[in-house]
Amino acid sequence: MDTKLKRDFTKVCTDGWLQGWHERNGGNLSYRMKKEEVEEVKDLLKEDAAWKEIGASVPGLANEYFMVTGSGKYFRNVELDFEDNVAIIRLNEDGTKYQIVYGLVNGGRPTSELPSHLMNLEVLKKRDEGLRVVYHAHPANTVALTFVLPLNEEIFTREIWEMETECPVVFPQGIGIVPWMVPGGREIGEKTAKIMETKNVAIWAHHGMFVCGHDFDETFGLMHTVEKSAEILVKVMSMTDRKRNTITPQDFRDLQEPFHIELDEKFLYEKSSDRIGEK
Numbered sequence: 392m393d394t395k396l397k398r399d400f401t402k403v404c405t406d407g408w409l410q411g412w413h414e415r416n417g418g419n420l421s422y423r424m425k426k427e428e429v430e431e432v433k434d435l436l437k438e439d440a441a442w443k444e445i446g447a448s449v450p451g452l453a454n455e456y457f458m459v460t461g462s463g464k465y466f467r468n469v470e471l472d473f474e475d476n477v478a479i480i481r482l483n484e485d486g487t488k489y490q491i492v493y494g495l496v497n498g499g500r501p502t503s504e505l506p507s508h509l510m511n512l513e514v515l516k517k518r519d520e521g522l523r524v525v526y527h528a529h530p531a532n533t534v535a536l537t538f539v540l541p542l543n544e545e546i547f548t549r550e551i552w553e554m555e556t557e558c559p560v561v562f563p564q565g566i567g568i569v570p571w572m573v574p575g576g577r578e579i580g581e582k583t584a585k586i587m588e589t590k591n592v593a594i595w596a597h598h599g600m601f602v603c604g605h606d607f608d609e610t611f612g613l614m615h616t617v618e619k620s621a622e623i624l625v626k627v628m629s630m631t632d633r634k635r636n637t638i639t640p641q642d643f644r645d646l647q648e649p650f651h652i653e654l655d656e657k658f659l660y661e662k663s664s665d666r667i668g669e670k
């Protein structure tokens with residue numbers, strides 16, 4: 392296979408690896424393929440492959456094709472051997488089963504987070520037909536903050552937004568938080584998909600982050616922006632627990648018109664303290 396989709400998918404895996412977000416087999420990536428992208432590789436697909444249970448029901452994605460990383464596979468290896476580490480799967484007519492129609496040539500299954508990925512992709516398709524990419528990684532600064540900030544979406548969003556003016560422009564809907572849960576199943580998938588109904592970023596406490604986007608650059612860029620801001624916050628908190636200067640609620644409101652964004656006032660509360668993480 393030699394397609395732009397394969398190259399774009401691989402670029403995220405390699406760049407995420409180079410950022411240090413994918414220790415061992417950490418993280419996973421999925422993409423809802425366009426009709427013309429399926430058509431382009433039609434001759435390579437094994438349409439008679441065995442059907443397997445997804446472990447979730449996603450009727451909104453019935454009969455669709457997805458490119459996904461493999462369970463237990465290392466992001467580091469995607470560029471070295473795409474066909475060993477990545478699969479194209481097709482869903483059945485009620486969205487409860489999948490078949491591996493391409494890739495994972497040495498055996499294996501799609502990502503252990505397949506229920507989360509598909510439940511997110513289903514919600515996102517309803518929200519905006521063009522949202523096709525879901526990316527999960529383990530970026531260290533974001534995870535570190537889940538140990539010290541309250542696991543509250545208003546406070547988390549506001550503290551991350553304040554670290555870089557770019558943030559409310561890149562993710563104006565804010566960040567959703569999933570408390571620590573067992574990964575890999577339907578329950579954590581449901582919690583994450585609930586967030587994806589309105590937001591593009593979900594942080595899993597003490598684990599990692601899920602982001603979505605229209606294409607691979609936008610999706611990777613979103614993960615990068617949140618993690619960069621988290622890194623700045625970790626640096627600030629390493630120096631002090633208080634801020635001398637910051638971006639004010641009115642400053643944020645002033646960004647709305649020039650950048651054509653709408654910010655929910657729930658993130659723009661007046662703070663009663665200059666201590667980081669307090670409301």
Ligand code: 2HA
Nearest residue numbers: 416417418419504574
């Ligand atoms: O190992 O990141 O959440 C893959 C994962 C599971």
Ligand code: ZN
Nearest residue numbers: 417418598599
């Ligand atoms: Zn993970």
